[in-house]
Amino acid sequence: MNVQGEGMDRSLAAADVGIRVPRRPAAWGSKVRWTRHAIQGAVIALVGWQAVGHVASGGESAEAWCPLGGFETLWTLLTTGRTVSHVHTSSLVLSVTVLVLAIAGRGFFCGWLCPLGTIQEMVHKAGRAVTDRVPPVRRLRRRLERGASTERWRRIDGLLRWGRWLVLAWAVIGAAVTGTMVFRKADPWIALLSVAEFEFSLAFVVLIATLVLALFIERPFCRYACPLGAVQSLAGKLSPIAVQRDAAACLDCDLCNNACPMAIPVNTRTRVTDTSCTGCLECVGACPSQDGLAVTLALPAFPPRRSKTTVEPDPQPATELEVAR
Amino acid sequence: MRLTHRTSHRDATASPARELTIPRGRRPVPTQTRLHTRRVPVAMYVIALLVIPSLVVFGFMAAGLWATTGTSVTAQASTPSEDGGTGPAAPADPADVKGSMTVQQVVDAFPTITAVQVLTQFGAPLDTPTSTQLKDLVESSDGMDIPAMRVWLVKQTSG
Numbered sequence: 001m002n003v004q005g006e007g008m009d010r011s012l013a014a015a016d017v018g019i020r021v022p023r024r025p026a027a028w029g030s031k032v033r034w035t036r037h038a039i040q041g042a043v044i045a046l047v048g049w050q051a052v053g054h055v056a057s058g059g060e061s062a063e064a065w066c067p068l069g070g071f072e073t074l075w076t077l078l079t080t081g082r083t084v085s086h087v088h089t090s091s092l093v094l095s096v097t098v099l100v101l102a103i104a105g106r107g108f109f110c111g112w113l114c115p116l117g118t119i120q121e122m123v124h125k126a127g128r129a130v131t132d133r134v135p136p137v138r139r140l141r142r143r144l145e146r147g148a149s150t151e152r153w154r155r156i157d158g159l160l161r162w163g164r165w166l167v168l169a170w171a172v173i174g175a176a177v178t179g180t181m182v183f184r185k186a187d188p189w190i191a192l193l194s195v196a197e198f199e200f201s202l203a204f205v206v207l208i209a210t211l212v213l214a215l216f217i218e219r220p221f222c223r224y225a226c227p228l229g230a231v232q233s234l235a236g237k238l239s240p241i242a243v244q245r246d247a248a249a250c251l252d253c254d255l256c257n258n259a260c261p262m263a264i265p266v267n268t269r270t271r272v273t274d275t276s277c278t279g280c281l282e283c284v285g286a287c288p289s290q291d292g293l294a295v296t297l298a299l300p301a302f303p304p305r306r307s308k309t310t311v312e313p314d315p316q317p318a319t320e321l322e323v324a325r
Numbered sequence: 326m327r328l329t330h331r332t333s334h335r336d337a338t339a340s341p342a343r344e345l346t347i348p349r350g351r352r353p354v355p356t357q358t359r360l361h362t363r364r365v366p367v368a369m370y371v372i373a374l375l376v377i378p379s380l381v382v383f384g385f386m387a388a389g390l391w392a393t394t395g396t397s398v399t400a401q402a403s404t405p406s407e408d409g410g411t412g413p414a415a416p417a418d419p420a421d422v423k424g425s426m427t428v429q430q431v432v433d434a435f436p437t438i439t440a441v442q443v444l445t446q447f448g449a450p451l452d453t454p455t456s457t458q459l460k461d462l463v464e465s466s467d468g469m470d471i472p473a474m475r476v477w478l479v480k481q482t483s484g
Binding site for chain 2: 039094098109281299
């Protein structure tokens with residue numbers, strides 16, 4: 001679509017005029033956001049019910065609902081026909097499900113279903129609410145936010161994001177070599193499920209570190225350490241679905257960038273195919289332009305998409321962004 | 326990393342103005358794609374991506390491939406034998422023993438083993454219910470764990 005959009009850009013730039021674009025309906029973004037939170041809440045309730053049932057009456061463990069176990073046991077299953085400890089066929093089924101979901105919808109699982117991601121989001125929001133009321137902490141957060149936009153921190157952030165792949169390699173290779181789930185010892189999700197049977201362990205330390213970091217950074221575990229997210233990133237490369245930006249309707253207002261929990265510079269992308277995209281649609285919900293960002297399906301059978309933005313010179317060209325009007 | 330700074334995006338969509346103006350000189354980085362794309366309504370996106378995994382899981386469940394407890398030995402142990410018991414249909418493999426299995430399931434899977442022997446291995450009181458899971462016995466035992474239990478079972482069954 002943007003081939004045509006770019007031609008339009010050039011002609012308008014030459015004419016030196018502003019463009020009027022339709023505004024997204026009021027509260028549309030809130031509806032998307034609350035729908036997502038409702039689904040996340042339902043998943044948390046389901047897993048919580050499972051975990052409480054396990055502790056109270058020895059029912060099936062919520063671990064049986066962990067898709068990562070399926071990937072960890074894959075080598076052992078293929079070579080010996082057995083699964084490693086703590087892995088049941090339900091984990092294998094969920095692994096397949098997550099792969100299918102990633103191929104269909106990229107990071108949808110992370111953004112809409114993953115309970116650990118939801119908890120990190122909740123902690124981050126609660127952290128912001130609290131730190132905004134405590135002046136010293138608020139100053140610290142603002143200083144961190146200023147630092148976050150520096151080139152130096154971006155480099156560090158980019159480097160740290162390789163951690164997901166290292167953790168994935170450790171989890172899969174470790175399980176293949178030892179026949180046990182080595183990552184389980186450091187898995188914050190396991191620590192959270194076992195919180196009723198408290199035991200000081202590496203997993204508990206990772207959980208606490210994750211929650212403390214989540215006060216300042218959105219989804220720190222997802223960004224830097226989640227092996228399941230790494231697996232989905234790979235499968236998601238095959239997905240035809242992605243958030244797409246229409247350059248002709250983009251206000252370049254940065255609201256999408258600020259809304260993205262994974263800090264993806266959405267306004268520099270045509271299609272957001274970044275491996276860290278969780279498909280949460282926060283960027284789409286934040287976009288004030290009706291056609292600026294949209295979920296799109298790319299298939300060869302489709303005709304080339306045309307920009308819907310009306311190319312009419314503004315009779316009174318604006319001199320500054322009117323988003324806040 | 327970008328730490329969040331989302332003070333204004335809610336306000337931006339709440340304004341009654343129906344159009345926005347892209348100002349001069351504020352054009353974004355030019356981008357392009359040669360993909361043929363079609364817009365997907367968000368509601369359809371969400372519903373489809375909730376239905377797809379549900380179908381996959383229910384499909385596997387319908388095929389009998391969903392289990393949230395121990396696998397092969399448990400399955401064998403619960404297979405009724407000719408005398409109506411729950412003995413294994415085929416010789417069980419000690420490598421399949423898992424912490425989620427109960428003492429009774431181990432006894433059923435390995436007919437030459439008694440519950441007393443299993444409890445003794447873990448140093449548990451002999452009046453411990455046979456419905457106790459092995460992982461619970463591991464917690465109260467002094468050094469005995471599931472891998473050691475498997476080794477012991479191999480010795481017992483091969484002898």
